[in-house]
Amino acid sequence: MQKRFPPVHALVAFEAAARSSSFAVAANQLCITPSALSHRIRLLEEFVGDRLFIRDGRAPALTPFGRSYLEVVCTALQTLTDFPMPGRASPVQPRIKITVPPTFARYLLLPRLASFTSAHPEIAVDVFLSVPLYDLALSESDLEVRFGAGKYPDLETLKLLEEPAFPVASPAYLERIGGIASPAELAKATLLRSALEPWKCWFEVAGLDWPEPATGVRIDDLGLLLEAVRLGQGVGLTRQHFSQEMIARGEVVELFDIRLASPPHAYYVVYEQGTKLRPEVQLFVDWLLASYAGA
Template identity: 65%
Template sequence: MATRLPPVHALSAFEAAARFGSFAVAAEELCITPSALSHRIRLLEEHLCERVFVREGRSVTLTEFGRRYLDVVRAALRTLSDFPLPNKTTQNQMRVKVTVPPTFARYMFMPRLAEFMAEYPDIEVEVYLFVPLYDLSLSESDVEVRFGAGEYPNLVTKKLFVEPSFAVASPAYLKTIPPVKTPEDLRHARLLRSALEPWQPWFEVAGLDWAEPTRGLRVDDLGLLLEAVKHGHGVGLTRQHFAQDMIDNGDVVRLFDTQLASPPHAYYLVHEAQPSLRPEVQLFIDWMQSAYQVI
């Protein structure tokens, strides 16, 4: 029967953390975030069913088992690194890993990415997706675009832009309910719920003393929320850049002039606080800020 081996990336994280006595310093050497390194250590400990570190504040020390295991790991890693690879050529590829929310990726990032790739053809871009408000720690990405309140301790956080939010519905759905001419008429409508676009701040701007809806369809993805509106599930809140094509095509219509100028959530560019960033990462950050500052 095959033996399940520990993942090599967890072993390298363990060796680096043991050598420095610090997750933060080890993470910097491996070009990952401290949270990602901590995750790798947890994977290794779960695999071994043993603790390899004693965590004391920001410092870490090896357990007795960890000290013995470190000798084995170092020998294994040394064997792998010293093995001759005659056909391997040294590559120095510049690469940027960026994590973005799905809707931002679809409507705003992909249409503009060609500009960056045309200007910097030698930089490879890797794009990953995550769910806003749930994945709250940087993984192994260099840069993230986050949709949230912008409160990310110990991270460099730069707001990309703010867009007003407003109510939309499909023409077909509007035919099934009494006429909706003022915000008060929404009492007859099904309000689609989302943690990303809460109703209560919009209610205040509309002069409605209403509480946040607690029943009905909830969709915590801005793109899917628009699809739910388009298919007649109810009234939802959205933003111009996401909804414009559907509005132009007549799939959804904007209700009222009322809009929330500064919604509680916006898009932020986030990365780890580091003394210096790799040149390609800094170029990407500068491009992102320039590309979206006019919105």
């Protein structure tokens, strides 16, 4: 039977929390958020099958099992620490972990990221993906870019980018349904739905007293939604940064000169309140805000 080993990052979190008697202090020492540290300790507790800390609102205290297990963990970590390694003297590279939605990563972050890495080659950047509106708990990343309404309790929230929303369709789809000359003629079209880009607000701007579509395909990824439009599956709402290349190539066309100036969702940078950003993380936040200012 294959052996299961405890996750090392969880062992380190456990040792740090036990040594400092504070999850907040331990999280700061490990350069992670308190919720990330709590997650790692819960992961270790699930692995060992017993509680390690007593959490009663005061400073966390070790359980009897936790005290016994701590001795084993400290011995194991010390053995790993004392093992001679040739490259140990090398300085640790500053690292930023950022979690972003897939469409933002593809169309907005990656085309600009080289300007940050060129200016700060000493900082490593790790990019992770999340699903908008679903992954609502801040992960073990230092920062997240979220696409939503900007209401995130207990998180620091900075608006990064807001763009008007407008409907697009492929030329082949328009030809197939006989064209769309006015907003009212959308009644004969298939409207692709998304919780990220609801139609109701655009209907109001276009003078249509229509409810939010409740049937048909729903795609909760803005890049996939635009791809469905390009493939001729219906009409969808999009934004300039996502669609400009397809529009330039003639793969999709903007239907009307009617745009929703302030859609219900925008991109925000979020991180935990009270978290003191490390210098490299603050540099990245400043770079993000400057990169998309006026975009």
